[in-house]
Amino acid sequence: xxxxxxxxxxxxxxxxxxxxxxxxxxxxxxxxxxxxxxxxxxxxxxxxxxxxxxxxxxxxxxxxxxxxxxxxxxxxxxxxxxxxxxxxxxxxxxxxxxxxxxxxxxxxxxxxxxx
Amino acid sequence: xxxxxxxxxxxxxxxxxxxxxxxxxxxxxxxxxxxxxxxxxxxxxxxxxxxxxxxxxxxxxxxxxxxxxxxxxxxxxxxxxxxxxxxxxxxxxxxxxxxxxxxxxxxxxxxxxxxxxxxxxxxxxxxxxxxxxxxxxxxxxxxxxxxxxxxxxxxxxxxxxxxxxxxxxxxxxxxxxxxxxxxxxxxxxxxxxxxxxxxxxxxxxxxxxxxxxxx
Numbered sequence: 001x002x003x004x005x006x007x008x009x010x011x012x013x014x015x016x017x018x019x020x021x022x023x024x025x026x027x028x029x030x031x032x033x034x035x036x037x038x039x040x041x042x043x044x045x046x047x048x049x050x051x052x053x054x055x056x057x058x059x060x061x062x063x064x065x066x067x068x069x070x071x072x073x074x075x076x077x078x079x080x081x082x083x084x085x086x087x088x089x090x091x092x093x094x095x096x097x098x099x100x101x102x103x104x105x106x107x108x109x110x111x112x113x114x115x
Numbered sequence: 116x117x118x119x120x121x122x123x124x125x126x127x128x129x130x131x132x133x134x135x136x137x138x139x140x141x142x143x144x145x146x147x148x149x150x151x152x153x154x155x156x157x158x159x160x161x162x163x164x165x166x167x168x169x170x171x172x173x174x175x176x177x178x179x180x181x182x183x184x185x186x187x188x189x190x191x192x193x194x195x196x197x198x199x200x201x202x203x204x205x206x207x208x209x210x211x212x213x214x215x216x217x218x219x220x221x222x223x224x225x226x227x228x229x230x231x232x233x234x235x236x237x238x239x240x241x242x243x244x245x246x247x248x249x250x251x252x253x254x255x256x257x258x259x260x261x262x263x264x265x266x267x268x269x270x271x272x273x274x275x276x277x278x279x280x281x282x283x284x285x286x287x288x289x290x291x292x293x294x295x296x297x298x299x300x301x302x303x304x305x306x307x308x309x310x311x312x313x314x315x316x317x318x319x320x321x322x323x324x325x326x327x328x329x330x
Contacts, residue, residue: 028152029155030155033156045169045170045171045172045178046156046160046169047153047156047170047171047172047178047182048172048178048181050149050152050153050182050185051181051184052185054182054185055185058186064148066148071159071162072154072155072159073151073155073158075155076148076152076155
């Protein structure tokens with residue numbers, strides 16, 4: 001139940017998280033999943049990142065390019081584009097506003113609980 | 116599962132998804148990239164001891180559809196409006212044609228409250244039928260087959276609704292106006308023109324997508 005709720009919450013901000021990961025350094029799909037998991041953000045279905053990446057690409061926030069891999073088929077790497085950087089800034093501001101509002105309400109609720 | 120079985124099932128999974136994408140209007144060059152990306156991911160996951168279900172989830176079709184949808188252009192408001200107009204015009208046309216050929220058997224027919232109720236019921240029943248069968252229709256790639264199925268649905272519903280309304284006797288009473296075959300012909304031409312325009316909008320969008328892939 002809690003896992004499902006966490007997954008739903010992540011789904012709502014997955015595009016922002018992926019854009020932020022790509023902004024740090026160009027990376028491929030599986031690498032992004034590993035980085036998300038490393039931050040404690042596990043996806044129920046790892047492949048759910050691909051439709052999101054495709055949409056980011058269609059909005060010209062990122063672009064993909066194939067790189068040969070010694071371990072298997074070529075990997076598709078993604079790098080961020082200038083409109084993506086601008087969008088990431090805007091999303092980050094919106095997220096900070098929402099997160100601080102939610103935190104404020106949660107803290108009030110938890111303080112009331114313990115009182 | 117040994118390595119050979121595993122690579123076989125990965126191949127099957129990727130082939131199934133690629134077929135789905137090709138059938139559902141994703142350009143072939145994009146499908147090739149999606150195929151490579153999915154293969155690389157599932158193979159890497161397998162090396163880490165994960166099953167392919169971890170990647171695509173329990174429902175492969177749902178996964179393939181959600182990815183295909185990302186490449187499908189959102190229908191414009193103009194197209195949505197045009198489709199709704201075709202939908203209404205076609206129901207009116209069919210109501211009139213069946214009155215000419217079956218219920219009143221005349222070149223000049225009368226519009227009664229019964230025919231208006233029949234038209235309204237047909238429209239609602241068809242909207243419900245389309246909504247219930249939208250997944251099934253989406254899986255049919257050909258316009259012609261989709262069209263034949265929709266017309267068959269219309270005819271079936273018209274038969275049921277027509278029989279029910281005629282049983283009430285409303286068709287014979289409460290006459291509002293008369294309707295000539297020329298008006299029906301005009302309605303047919305208008306319906307055909309709007310439907311042709313919708314198909315042209317879709318074809319233009321598909322061509323734009325393909326040229327975007329080529330250049």
